[in-house]
Amino acid sequence: MIEFANIRTIAEKELRDALRNRWFIVFTIAFAGLALALSALIHPGGTQLRMMSYSRTAASLINLVLLFVPLIGLTLGSANLASDRETGALAYLLAQPVNRFEVLLGKYVGMAGALLATLTLGFGVAGVALALQGSIQDAGGYLLTVVLAYLLALATLSLGFLMSTVAQKTTAALGGALFLWLFLVFIGDLGIMGTTVSMRMPIEAVFFIAVLNPLQMFKLASILTIQANLEVLGPAGMYATDQFGGLLLPLLLIGLLIWIVVPLLGALALFSRQEKFVLKGSAR
Amino acid sequence: MIIARHLTKRYDHTTALDDVSFVIEAGEAVALWGANGAGKTTTLRCLLGVQGFEGELTVNGIQVSQNGKAARAAIGYVPQEAAFYDMTVLETLHFYARLKKVIAQRVHDVLDQVQLTAHSSKRVNMLSGGMKQRLALAVALLADPPVLVLDEPTANLDVKAQRDFIHTVQTLNRAGKTIVFSSHRLDEVIALGSRVLVLAEGKLILECLPHELAEKLGLHRWLRIWVSEQRKDDTLKLLDEQGYTFMPNGRSVYVQVSLGGKIAPLRSLELASIPVEDFDLIDGELVLQGDSHD
Known part of the structure; x- marks a missing residue:
């Protein structure tokens, strides 16, 4: 039987640990600082800061989110279980009256809470700065971008947890997380571009391959929140707008939700079957 | 009461436990004896329900394979070296108390019981090995479980910490707790156990009383004696004359003794x-440089 009180206890501990983690603090400060910097531009003719509108700030933040959020989501997720397994803390925790579902979900919820708190702080600082300058138009689009960033953070955290269940050591888990980050951020795009050119793929195929990447889903959905169509993305964007119309944004949201749920279920399935691998020390 | 019937655990190509059956009555203190790889830890992990197994295993009437979580609630577990999260002693106990659904007051009770109250604000990684084991015992006692499972609990402790820990567990056993512990230290088994289950290569090969163990397994016990440098030759000569197996080592001499005969060499030296200057008891085989005298 699953006890939500146990999930909550473990989640609170994870949240507390994350907020004490110096790398996490550095990330939070860096993200908040960059978000604030992006929301403010030096006025060309003077010393005053001229604040941009919410939609322009959201557009600037999309690229920041695409780089930072997957990196922290993947690394935090991948290091979590792997390091606990390596120190033996996981084996000790599993010897208590808890089940594996509660442990994994508790850890996930705690890390997710920390990650979302960071994003809230970053977006919040930028949002408050804009509001203080009176630039409150397009606030709805800005908030939707924040929600999308949350979904991307949770998706990459799920992928990190999945890596953490299969990696033998923390270093391997972190290495895998960094490779996946590189793949999702850079190599994936370059690969699609190269394949498109070399194989002369039809535009719909390019679009569907692109949206297999959760980062692309986030990017497309975010652009849709600040402008009505994807023409800015060229033929693939125009194809998507023509083909799906108003359904595109809900479909992308569902796609991001699938990226959250499926890797997490995969991690749960693997974790619930692991024995010797999870329990540190001599097996006999 | 713990009942194991035909307990078998197989990993990919190895059988870690092979058709092991035993019954442990409430209030007993039973030692699992065996070399590394004999199956001691696997047996304890099966008891905790943290891994699958074949056969039947019940802890206080709870089918472990069906309800591992309930079995773990009935068991307090102390590993060889507990790995705690980076928290203070008090935070650690509160964390596990919440998982065990124990009221906060119980945290202070167990802190007192294991004499860690003065260290409650220390971070766990600042504690000595002995204090960490006492903290693990405190965590195990939080829910006042009827069964304590200890996996070589004193293996990494110094002599004083070992004695203190064993004394605490003896007290708990006298208070009615069932103790199941793994060990490969004869003195610990004798001090703590009321019965011994001997495992070898995953099989239960012998059940005996602790004081029968050395004889039945042909184990050696060594008395280490320190004498002055001037009297060392006299000591060796006397031991040789009296037919002892002995081994000089620096300023000390190792003398092989039987379980009930550890005082005899000391008496002989006294008479001579x-x-x-000092002495100590050591169980098992010695790995020393020097000449053995039979």
Whole structure:
């Protein structure tokens, strides 16, 4: 039987640990600082800061989110279980009256809470700065971008947890997380571009391959929140707008939700079957 | 009461436990004896329900394979070296108390019980090995479980910490707790156990009383004696004359003794007016440089 009180206890501990983690603090400060910097531009003719509108700030933040959020989501997720397994803390925790579902979900919820708190702080600082300058138009689009960033953070955290269940050591888990980050951020795009050119793929195929990447889903959905169509993305964007119309944004949201749920279920399935691998020390 | 019937655990190509059956009555203190790889830890992990197994295993009437979580609630577990999260002693106990659904007051009770109250604000990684084991025992006692499972609990402790820990567990056993512990230290088994289950290569090969163990397994016990440098030759000569197997090692001499005969070499030295500066008892095989004298 699953006890939500146990999930909550473990989640609170994870949240507390994350907020004490110096790398996490550095990330939070860096993200908040960059978000604030992006929301403010030096006025060309003077010393005053001229604040941009919410939609322009959201557009600037999309690229920041695409780089930072997957990196922290993947690394935090991948290091979590792997390091606990390596120190033996996981084996000790599993010897208590808890089940594996509660442990994994508790850890996930705690890390997710920390990650979302960071994003809230970053977006919040930028949002408050804009509001203080009176630039409150397009606030709805800005908030939707924040929600999308949350979904991307949770998706990459799920992928990190999945890596953490299969990696033998923390270093391997972190290495895998960094490779996946590189793949999702850079190599994936370059690969699609190269394949498109070399194989002369039809535009719909390019679009569907692109949206297999959760980062692309986030990017497309975010652009849709600040402008009505994807023409800015060229033929693939125009194809998507023509083909799906108003359904595109809900479909992308569902796609991001699938990226959250499926890797997490995969991690749960693997974790619930692991024995010797999870329990540190001599097996006999 | 713990009942194991035909307990078998197989990993990919190895059988870690092979058709092991035993019954442990409430209030007993049973030692699992065996070399590394004999199946001691696997047996304890099966008891905790943290891994699958074949056969039947019940802890206080709870089917472990069906309800591992309930079995773990009935068991307090102390590993060889507990790995705690980076928290203070008090935070650690509160964390596990919440998982065990125990009221906060119980945290202070167990802190007192294991004499860690003065260290409650220390971070766990600042504790000595002995204090960490006492903290693990405190965590195990939080829910006042009827069964304590200890996996070589004193293996990494110094002599004083070992004695203190064993004394605490003896007290708990006298208070009615069932103790199941793994060990490969004869003195620990004798001090703590009321019965011994001997495992070898995953099989239960012997059940006996602790004091029968050395004889039945042909184990050696060594008395280490320190004498002055001037009287060392006299000591060796006397031991040789009296037919002891012994081994000089620096300023000390190792003398092989039987379980009930550890005092005999000391008496012989006393009668010969050779003062003994110190002595210690060691179980098992010695790995020393030097000549053995049979």
